[in-house]
Amino acid sequence: PKLDLSDLMPLERDFAFGDGGRALRHVIEPRLGWALVSHRRQRSNPMFVPRGSIEQLRLRTLSLENVTRNPSDRTESANQIVFALGQRFFSRSHAGAVPRLRADVVTAIDWDFAESEGLGNLVLESRLFPIGPLSSRLRGVFDPESALVEAGEAELELQLPSPFAWLRHATLASRYRYLRRAPQFFESFRGETGQPRNGDAVLNQIDVTSRVELAARIRLSYSTVYSINAGKFLRNRGGVEYASKCRCWGIGVFVQQELRQGWGGGLELRFLGLGDDSTNLFD
Numbered sequence: 303p304k305l306d307l308s309d310l311m312p313l314e315r316d317f318a319f320g321d322g323g324r325a326l327r328h329v330i331e332p333r334l335g336w337a338l339v340s341h342r343r344q345r346s347n348p349m350f351v352p353r354g355s356i357e358q359l360r361l362r363t364l365s366l367e368n369v370t371r372n373p374s375d376r377t378e379s380a381n382q383i384v385f386a387l388g389q390r391f392f393s394r395s396h397a398g399a400v401p402r403l404r405a406d407v408v409t410a411i412d413w414d415f416a417e418s419e420g421l422g423n424l425v426l427e428s429r430l431f432p433i434g435p436l437s438s439r440l441r442g443v444f445d446p447e448s449a450l451v452e453a454g455e456a457e458l459e460l461q462l463p464s465p466f467a468w469l470r471h472a473t474l475a476s477r478y479r480y481l482r483r484a485p486q487f488f489e490s491f492r493g494e495t496g497q498p499r500n501g502d503a504v505l506n507q508i509d510v511t512s513r514v515e516l517a518a519r520i521r522l523s524y525s526t527v528y529s530i531n532a533g534k535f536l537r538n539r540g541g542v543e544y545a546s547k548c549r550c551w552g553i554g555v556f557v558q559q560e561l562r563q564g565w566g567g568g569l570e571l572r573f574l575g576l577g578d579d580s581t582n583l584f585d
Contacts, residue, residue, distance in 0.1 A: 323397030331388035333410075337366040339380040363412050363425045379416045386410035386425075405430045423452060435461040454480040470515040481505035506530045519545040536561050543572070550574055 313330035362368050362382075369380050388408045392401035406429055412422035423443045430438040437459045443452040455477065462472040484505045511525040520543070527537040541556030552574055557567040 323394070323399070325394045325401075327392040327394070327401055329390045329392070331390070333384075333386040333388060335366045335384040335386070337369040337380055337382045337384075339369060339416075363410050363422065364408065364427060381415040382412055382422075383415075384410055384412040403431055404433060421447060432461075435463075450482060451480070452482050454478075468517050470518060472514045473512070475511045475513075477509040477511075479505055479507050479509070504531060507536070519547070519549075521545075534561060541570075543570070545574060 313332075315328050317326045317328070319325065363384055364386070366382065366384060369382065386408055387410070389406065390403060391405045393404050394401045408425075408427045410425045412425075413420055414422060423445050426440065426442040426444075428440045430436075439455075439457040441453070441455040443454070444450075445452050457475065457477045459473060459475040462474060464470065464472055482504060484503055506529065508528045508530065509525065510528075512523065514522045516522065522540075522542055524540045525537075526535055526539070528534070529536050537558060537560050539556060539558035541554050543552055543554035545552040550573070552572040554570040554572065555567070556570065557565070559565050
């Protein structure tokens with residue numbers, strides 16, 4: 303069950319600037335959520351899988367349905383309450399114009415009565431919608447008891463100017479990711495299937511992606527992943543994609559080089575839907 307307190311007491315305020323009708327609207331939305339998983343019911347569930355060593359706390363805090371949706375979930379027991387505060391910012395360029403959403407921020411903290419420590423993490427998730435050529439996203443998880451950042455992610459995307467008619471879109475995006483305790487897993491590498499290795503204990507990476515759309519149906523892309531801990535590039539990937547004239551399917555060829563697996567490549571077939579979105583053809 304979920305309760306959105308903003309329906310009961312909407313909190314919003316307009317701030318006007320000058321005499322031209324420019325204004326900013328600030329909307330505050332308190333949120334309250336609760337989720338319950340019975341240890342007794344889970345224990346008698348034949349499909350039950352023991353809980354993982356590391357839970358996805360950010361996802362569970364902001365999406366409590368992930369705790370209770372699947373009866374074979376890895377949650378042994380939970381009695382979790384979450385209080386969150388959502389804030390949205392709208393701007394209006396002139397009097398009579400429709401306000402446009404520019405940014406939203408969600409902060410949340412949870413308390414799990416089924417756990418001995420009780421108090422959970424402080425979670426932040428925010429988006430800055432395109433303002434001119436720039437858009438960004440920020441996520442973070444902070445443990446108030448240990449005073450440590452558990453996870454963080456920051457994205458920044460810049461749409462470059464297109465001086466030529468044949469250059470439809472050009473974007474450059476960068477993302478930084480940090481995870482203090484990466485989930486434990488095993489990897490098997492080409493030629494070493496009998497010798498699995500542990501993955502990285504800490505995730506500390508920078509991703510850079512560039513995309514160029516030529517005319518209306520061809521896109522060139524390149525991406526790279528750099529590990530700050532290892533001081534090495536983990537992956538380099540380049541590709542060429544073509545979208546059909548009906549704008550409903552696309553095909554691509556890509557080549558990539560990974561640190562441990564070497565060189566590789568392949569084909570991708572992508573279904574694009576009905577082709578009615580002219581701004582993000584390939585997505």
